[in-house]
Amino acid sequence: MKTGAVMEDEIIFQKTISYLLARVTTAYKTVLERHMGLIGLHAGQVFLLLELWSENGLRQVDLARRLSLAAPTVSKMIKGLIEINLVEIEREDGDGRSTRVYLTDQGHAMRDDVNAQWLELETNYLADLNETERLILPELLTKLRKAYTGAADADEDQ
Amino acid sequence: MKTGAVMEDEIIFQKTISYLLARVTTAYKTVLERHMGLIGLHAGQVFLLLELWSENGLRQVDLARRLSLAAPTVSKMIKGLIEINLVEIEREDGDGRSTRVYLTDQGHAMRDDVNAQWLELETNYLADLNETERLILPELLTKLRKAYTGAADADEDQ
DNA sequence: ATTAAACGATTAGCCGGCTAACGAAATATG
DNA sequence: CATATTTCGTTAGCCGGCTAATCGTTTAAT
Numbered sequence: 001m002k003t004g005a006v007m008e009d010e011i012i013f014q015k016t017i018s019y020l021l022a023r024v025t026t027a028y029k030t031v032l033e034r035h036m037g038l039i040g041l042h043a044g045q046v047f048l049l050l051e052l053w054s055e056n057g058l059r060q061v062d063l064a065r066r067l068s069l070a071a072p073t074v075s076k077m078i079k080g081l082i083e084i085n086l087v088e089i090e091r092e093d094g095d096g097r098s099t100r101v102y103l104t105d106q107g108h109a110m111r112d113d114v115n116a117q118w119l120e121l122e123t124n125y126l127a128d129l130n131e132t133e134r135l136i137l138p139e140l141l142t143k144l145r146k147a148y149t150g151a152a153d154a155d156e157d158q
Numbered sequence: 159m160k161t162g163a164v165m166e167d168e169i170i171f172q173k174t175i176s177y178l179l180a181r182v183t184t185a186y187k188t189v190l191e192r193h194m195g196l197i198g199l200h201a202g203q204v205f206l207l208l209e210l211w212s213e214n215g216l217r218q219v220d221l222a223r224r225l226s227l228a229a230p231t232v233s234k235m236i237k238g239l240i241e242i243n244l245v246e247i248e249r250e251d252g253d254g255r256s257t258r259v260y261l262t263d264q265g266h267a268m269r270d271d272v273n274a275q276w277l278e279l280e281t282n283y284l285a286d287l288n289e290t291e292r293l294i295l296p297e298l299l300t301k302l303r304k305a306y307t308g309a310a311d312a313d314e315d316q
Numbered sequence: 317a318t319t320a321a322a323c324g325a326t327t328a329g330c331c332g333g334c335t336a337a338c339g340a341a342a343t344a345t346g
Numbered sequence: 347c348a349t350a351t352t353t354c355g356t357t358a359g360c361c362g363g364c365t366a367a368t369c370g371t372t373t374a375a376t
Contacts, residue, residue, distance in 0.1 A: 013208055017292070018279045020299035022190065022205065025183040027226060027306035029363075032180065033331085044332050047180065050171055061354060068185060073333055075356060080331075097341050097354040121176045125305045133298060134175070140295060141178035147283045148185035184333075191334070191361085202362050219324060231363055233326060238361075255324040255371050321374070330364080337358085344351070 021144070035121055039113040040084070046114055048077050052087065052103050053111055059098045068149055086110060179302070193279055197271040198242070204272055206235050210245065210261050211269055217256045226307055244268060 013019045032043045041049075051058060051066050058066075064074045078101060081087045086107035092098040129137070171177045190201045199207075209216060209224050216224075222232045236259060239245045244265035250256040287295070 013276065015296060016276065016280050017284055017287075017295050017299070018186075018190070018276065020296055020303065021182070021186050022201075023226070024179070024299050024303045024306065025187060026363075027303055028176075028179050029183060029332090031306045032176070033364075042331055043180075059354080064354095068181070069332090070334060071355065072335085072357080077332080079356095095342070095354085099355075118171065118174065118176065122174050126175055128301065128305060129175075133301075136294065137175050137298060138173060138178055140291060140298070141175065141182050143286065143291075145178065145182045145185055147286060148182065148189045187333070187362090200361055217324080222324095227362090228364060229325065230327080230365085233324095235362080237326095253324085253372070257325070317376100319374100319376080321372100323370100323372075325369085325371105327368080328366090330366105331362105332364105333362080334360080335358105336360105337356105339356080340354085342351100342353075344349100346347100346349080 031125065032121065035117050036114075039110070039117055041110070041114070042080070044073075044077055045081055045086075048074070048081065049086065049103075049107065049110060049114065052101060052107070057100045057102050059092070059100055061098070063101065081107075189283065190279065193275050194272075197268070197275055199268070199272070200238070202231075202235055203239055203244075206232070206239065207244065207261075207265065207268060207272065210259060210265070215258045215260050217250070217258055219256070221259065239265075 029043060032046075036043055036046050047067055048063060051063055060071065060074050060078065063069075063078075064071050067074070078087060078089065082089065085104055087101050087103055089099045089101050092100055126134075187201060190204075194201055194204050205225055206221060209221055218229065218232050218236065221227075221236075222229050225232070236245060236247065240247065243262055245259050245261055247257045247259050250258055284292075
């Protein structure tokens with residue numbers, strides 16, 4: 001089918017949701033990284049700690065599933081967290097393959113700092129959102145996440 | 159105001175916009191990477207090509223600004239694109255510091271493939287969004303992007 | 317003209333994602 | 347029991363972000 005001429009065969013990328021999502025994504029990750037850097041953490045480490053605060057002693061495979069991450073990613077992150085003494089691992093007795101990940105005292109203590117930074121993120125950067133937007137966004141974001149994760153494991157953790 | 163006890167001192171991360179954004183982010187990037195991988199590209203390369211398709215012969219510093227990326231990031235990406243023969247660089251005559259980035263024939267030709275993949279991304283994964291959501295999302299995402307980029311360079315490219 | 321400052325690009329090195337390939341342990345299968 | 351398959355974890359290596367440090371070029375100051 002032949003319609004129009006110049007404008008026709010090019011997608012206006014800048015207006016697609018996928019494009020906008022990518023741009024938000026990059027910007028947000030940078031901000032998150034900078035904020036968590038203030039308390040000596042990297043962005044990804046925060047999310048792993050979040051899971052452990054909610055349930056200490058998870059196996060790596062559990063963490064991978066809950067965070068929707070690949071096993072090697074979790075492996076590397078844990079190595080980093082061990083180096084800064086926030087977690088420690090223990091081979092499981094019953095199963096020689098698994099390692100359980102436990103928070104150290106410092107790991108537990110980190111929680112308040114993360115809470116504080118998180119609150120700042122939420123208030124500082126999202127100040128311009130009105131009430132309606134604050135209500136709609138969580139819904140939309142959850143929907144998007146399910147769309148992109150295939151909805152298979154999207155609701156496992158609640 | 160005092161409500162509840164256990165729940166009190168812990169932020170419900172899972173409901174903050176920042177948290178949800180991070181989760182969407184990771185999931186989306188993975189999907190994007192997988193889709194573009196089908197046509198031999200990586201996610202980031204697509205966005206750089208997008209800019210060149212809109213204006214060929216940009217300098218690296220221009221690309222960095224338009225993509226909101228750091229200079230070294232662009233430098234590495236271009237190196238990768240040169241290796242797969244999609245772009246080539248030329249030292250600028252007037253200014254010995256700058257290098258201009260030009261699409262090769264293959265670089266131009268890639269456009270249709272990217273369009274096709276992009277369309278699939280937009281349709282396959284966002285099928286569950288209703289009309290209202292499709293209208294609201296672009297607005298919200300743009301707002302978020304401006305919030306996280308400091309709104310300084312957020313509207314430079316349009 | 318000389319020197320200082322700004323600018324564009326690169327290199328090195330880090331974290332956060334991934335896949336592929338492998339090793340070790342547990343479980344199925346025969 | 348022996349073998350095959352699954353499972354958990356790690357290593358290696360890649361891309362996509364970043365910062366810090368460096369180099370060469372250009373421009374501004376003196």
